Amino acid sequence: MDTHSEHLRINPARFQANFDALSEIGATDDGGIHRPTFSEAHLAARAWFRDLIRESGLEFRVDEAGNHSAYLPCGPEDGPTLLLGSHLDSVPYGGRFDGALGVLSALEVLVVVKEAGISLPINLEAIDFTDEEGTHIGLLGSSALAGKLSHSDLEHPRGGKVAFIEGLNRAGLTKDGLLNAARHQGSLAGFVEVHIEQGMRLIDANAEIGVVTSIVGIGSSILTFIGRSDHAGTTSMEDRLDAAQGASAFILVIRDILHESFPHCVANVGKIDLMPGAFNIVPAEAILRLEYRAPEAHTLRILGQALLEGARFEANRFGLGLEVEDLGEYPPSLMHDEVRSAITNAADTLSLNHIPLTSMAGHDAQSLAGLCPVGMIFVPSVDGASHSPREFTTWENCIHGANTLLQTALRLAINIDQVG
Ligand SMILES: [Zn+2]
Incomplete structure (x- = not known):
């Protein structure tokens, strides 16, 4: 030059x-x-x-x-x-x-x-x-x-x-x-x-x-935690299948998963809908919009899998079902x-x-x-x-x-x- x-x-x-x-x-x-x-x-x-x-x-x-x-x-x-x-x-x-x-x-x-x-x-x-x-x-x-x-x-x-x-x-x-x-x-x-x-x-x-x-590569999915709607007053805490509790536990676990195994990645739940959605009904469904980002394609894939495993584990722990709609990935x-x-x-x-x-x-x-x-x-x-x-x-x-x-x-x- x-x-x-x-x-x-x-x-x-x-x-x-x-x-x-x-x-x-x-x-x-x-x-x-x-x-x-x-x-x-x-x-x-x-x-x-x-x-x-x-x-x-x-x-x-x-x-x-x-x-x-x-x-x-x-x-x-x-x-x-x-x-x-x-x-x-x-x-x-x-x-x-x-x-x-x-x-x-x-x-x-x-x-x-x-x-x-x-x-x-x-x-x-x-x-x-x-x-x-x-x-x-x-x-x-x-x-x-x-x-x-x-x-x-x-x-x-x-x-x-x-x-x-x-x-x-x-x-x-x-x-x-x-x-x-x-x-x-x-x-x-x-x-x-x-x-x-x-x-x-x-x-x-x-x-x-x-x-x-x-x-960064970006993956996203919609996760639906499925429980059972019940009277929020008459159903004991032990007897309810509360979709919101399982979903909340998962959101907290995201932080641990990222912290322990994916230091250069991020994940976010940006929207939560609870159904039917009333003060006095135990939520039958919690619908989460999940997004996660990683610098390499391989990391993006295993991060997506780890998050899904975390969601399944928490759904099981709370006696809930889990439906996953994969919205695909933008590769890095x-x-x-x-x-x-x-x-x-x-x-x-x-x-x-x-x-x-x-x-x-x-x-x-x-x-x-x-x-x-x-x-x-x-x-x-x-x-x-x-x-x-x-x-x-x-x-x-x-x-x-x-x-x-x-x-x-x-x-x-x-x-x-x-x-x-
Ligand atoms: Zn710009």
């Missing part, structure tokens, strides 16, 4: 001005933002991004999944594209950094390369993916781009079909278009995303950069070695402390993992806060993240030249 490229840095003042302007769109009184996918604020943010792309002298592109991009033809005319970016949508009443930081870091990289007048063996694209957060369908834009979206995926949007179709209409998109947005294998040289960590590990390690090794996604070493190398060049870590949250990079080499750069989240107005990353660390992305992109471009 020539010394000129190695000394390139992003423009902090411009980067911050863009970030502050974007943070105004959908701003809430408590310092957060509210930009659910296809809401007025979300579409306004996308329109703002489009205008900024044009003002920056970059080419604006939008695909049939509504993914918005800045494109810089700094490479051969039909050469591969190195994709950088994240998302401009937010969870309801979320923070300013989640997604927005990655999109604006990517845009800044393109502007810096354009200003430097460098030609590379690849072209550059800064992308804002549609509905990463799953207001309607999680990772929608990146799944569509990766060709992983199917008709059935569009059948059960989280907010209901009517809201989804209305949203698509507002954004000028169609279901057929979503299914036609796939890019060709080979058209992408890679994908790199800057994102806030959303946890405490970087702060605890006193590191400025997280080099993501994998994105490994980040590409070459991208990881480019990020590590970039952080070293910038004299930044870095550590490898697993992403415990899902991200667009997992959609693209089968399509091209992918990698992620994490920056520290103060107090680990995220999906909240409390979300905060120091401005210094935002700049470190963007500079690491710039130096990573340049290193990947040059490696591709050497390989090609």
Whole structure:
């Protein structure tokens, strides 16, 4: 890598001005933002991004999944594209950094390369993916781009079909278009995303950069503990088959299972329904929504089995039946070695402390993992806060993240030249 490229840095003042302007769109009184996918604020943010792309002298592109991009033809005319970016949508009443930081870091990289007048063996694209957060369908834009979206995926949007179709209409998109947005294998040289960590590990390690090794795998199931409804007053404590007690015992056991055997994993029961559901009836059924996450496929599988064993054991202990509806798994996604070493190398060049870590949250990079080499750069989240107005990353660390992305992109471009 020539010394000129190695000394390139992003423009902090411009980067911050863009970030502050974007943070105004959908701003809430408590310092957060509210930009659910296809809401007025979300579409306004996308329109703002489009205008900024044009003002920056970059080419604006939008695909049939509504993914918005800045494109810089700094490479051969039909050469591969190195994709950088994240998302401009937010969870309801979320923070300013989640997604927005990655999109604006990517845009800044393109502007810096354009200003430097460098030609590379690849072209550059800064992308804002549609509905990463799953207001309607999680990772929608990146799944569509990766060709992983199917008709059935569009059948059960989280907010209901009517809201989804209305949203698509507002954004000028169609279901057929979503299914036609796939890019060709080979058209992408890679994908790199800057994102806030959303946890405490970087702060605890006193590191400025997280080099993501994998994105966690997620399994989920619905567990129904089956007892017997009875009069809550006249049935003795010994005689009742109380589904709520067995289910509660299981929830407490989850903590022990994870603590003893799965130190790098998490599990959660996020919803409980008791049936019939009255003060004076012993619950006949307790229906639990269980989700668990692990960094490797093998661990995810045995964690799922261990949780199920725990549920069976507790159901037996309380004389209950157990029904299990397996909702399937999202496998973990490994980040590409070459991208990881480019990020590590970039952080070293910038004299930044870095550590490898697993992403415990899902991200667009997992959609693209089968399509091209992918990698992620994490920056520290103060107090680990995220999906909240409390979300905060120091401005210094935002700049470190963007500079690491710039130096990573340049290193990947040059490696591709050497390989090609
Ligand atoms: Zn995000």
